[in-house]
Amino acid sequence: MKVAMLGTGVVGQTLGTRLVGLGHAVRMGAREAGNEKAAAWAAATGASASAGTFADAAAYGDLVVNATAGTVTLLVLDAAGPANLAGKVLVDVSNPLDFSHGRPPTLSVCNTDSVGEQVQRRFPDARVVKTLNTVNADVMVHPDIVPGGHTMFLCGNDADAKAEVRVMLETFGWPRADLLDLGDIGAARAMEMYLPLWLRLWGAFGTGHLNVKVMVGE
Amino acid sequence: MKVAMLGTGVVGQTLGTRLVGLGHAVRMGAREAGNEKAAAWAAATGASASAGTFADAAAYGDLVVNATAGTVTLLVLDAAGPANLAGKVLVDVSNPLDFSHGRPPTLSVCNTDSVGEQVQRRFPDARVVKTLNTVNADVMVHPDIVPGGHTMFLCGNDADAKAEVRVMLETFGWPRADLLDLGDIGAARAMEMYLPLWLRLWGAFGTGHLNVKVMVGE
Numbered sequence: 340m341k342v343a344m345l346g347t348g349v350v351g352q353t354l355g356t357r358l359v360g361l362g363h364a365v366r367m368g369a370r371e372a373g374n375e376k377a378a379a380w381a382a383a384t385g386a387s388a389s390a391g392t393f394a395d396a397a398a399y400g401d402l403v404v405n406a407t408a409g410t411v412t413l414l415v416l417d418a419a420g421p422a423n424l425a426g427k428v429l430v431d432v433s434n435p436l437d438f439s440h441g442r443p444p445t446l447s448v449c450n451t452d453s454v455g456e457q458v459q460r461r462f463p464d465a466r467v468v469k470t471l472n473t474v475n476a477d478v479m480v481h482p483d484i485v486p487g488g489h490t491m492f493l494c495g496n497d498a499d500a501k502a503e504v505r506v507m508l509e510t511f512g513w514p515r516a517d518l519l520d521l522g523d524i525g526a527a528r529a530m531e532m533y534l535p536l537w538l539r540l541w542g543a544f545g546t547g548h549l550n551v552k553v554m555v556g557e
Numbered sequence: 558m559k560v561a562m563l564g565t566g567v568v569g570q571t572l573g574t575r576l577v578g579l580g581h582a583v584r585m586g587a588r589e590a591g592n593e594k595a596a597a598w599a600a601a602t603g604a605s606a607s608a609g610t611f612a613d614a615a616a617y618g619d620l621v622v623n624a625t626a627g628t629v630t631l632l633v634l635d636a637a638g639p640a641n642l643a644g645k646v647l648v649d650v651s652n653p654l655d656f657s658h659g660r661p662p663t664l665s666v667c668n669t670d671s672v673g674e675q676v677q678r679r680f681p682d683a684r685v686v687k688t689l690n691t692v693n694a695d696v697m698v699h700p701d702i703v704p705g706g707h708t709m710f711l712c713g714n715d716a717d718a719k720a721e722v723r724v725m726l727e728t729f730g731w732p733r734a735d736l737l738d739l740g741d742i743g744a745a746r747a748m749e750m751y752l753p754l755w756l757r758l759w760g761a762f763g764t765g766h767l768n769v770k771v772m773v774g775e
């Protein structure tokens with residue numbers, strides 16, 4: 340499959356490298372065509388990896404991953420272009436963490452809205468699936484580094500899109516039984532508002548290699 | 558121990574009954590001295606249970622539990638009276654769920670503040686410990702109804718107060734290893750912002766008998 344990876348940070352690079360390793364072709368998108376981080380990543384990752392603008396990448400991919408900061412996601416997707424997103428599965432792994440007021444970061448959108456919902460509203464022809472935003476990049480693509488089983492949430496309005504993303508998550512190593520569909524894209528609000536707790540957990544354990552496992556009784 | 562239980566709802570009644578069962582004396586506080594729910598609970602629960610105003614209860618208790626809705630907590634504690642809270646452990650189990658705009662509820666405070674922090678700021682002589690707000694009332698007092706072990710968060714600025722609350726949680730049935738101290742009262746923000754996810758989990762599984770277990774890797 341051809342994948343557009345929007346974002347050149349740790350999350351974009353980790354997901355891009357893992358997807359290439361699984362046999363996919365990945366084009367990393369950045370603001371400028373000559374972005375050094377994207378070019379260096381593509382050169383280091385092999386023949387199935389390439390780099391371009393956000394629009395180049397989005398036009399190339401059959402599936403689009405938003406690995407940008409949630410605070411700039413809408414600007415990035417505007418640059419990618421609605422026509423390049425229409426009809427495609429758009430995997431949104433972003434979080435609206437705002438460090439401009441110091442630490443702990445606040446969320447630039449929450450409570451009455453979320454990045455996932457904003458993206459789906461602005462690009463109604465994209466098939467947005469929110470997932471992976473609740474774990475760090477290493478755990479995203481190698482869930483077994485946190486032993487004992489743990490839960491990956493996903494949500495979105497399009498059942499077929501969610502089924503496709505489930506398959507992708509399974510190839511990353513997520514057992515099917517640990518994938519939890521929380522429903523429509525409105526659940527993105529819940530998934531993003533979990534981030535402050537996740538940051539506290541990171542602080543408490545001194546590692547981002549953690550996650551939660553949902554336990555259910557009668 | 559003498560406990561003030563502020564709030565006459567399901568959470569207050571469940572916690573009050575459990576504490577009486579464990580040998581404590583509990584006075585349930587309500588807005589009016591003759592509150593029917595509080596009186597009925599006290600009559601049904603036995604000689605160690607009594608009812609009164611918020612101030613009556615707070616004056617009575619060596620330890621105070623805030624089991625009111627987070628949206629009215631500050632008003633309730635004002636009525637309880639600062640002098641009746643000073644120096645005491647104040648266990649805040651509330652959530653600021655606001656149903657006035659429909660469902661899902663929003664939080665009346667979040668992101669830059671929390672009920673736990675508001676309470677500690679307004680009553681600096683109280684020793685606030687936030688805990689139990691992330692599970693439903695049944696799970697609070699009988700954690701074993703969710704099998705497999707799962708995590709109870711707590712936070713607060715006073716280490717001795719947290720140690721006292723840990724003991725109370727252990728008597729409810731929480732294994733010491735499942736109690737997770739997230740640090741100062743600022744973590745109340747993270748614990749309260751988890752609520753939207755908890756509500757989605759309830760929706761996904763059709764039961765409130767659930768919780769998350771924190772899993773940690775290397």
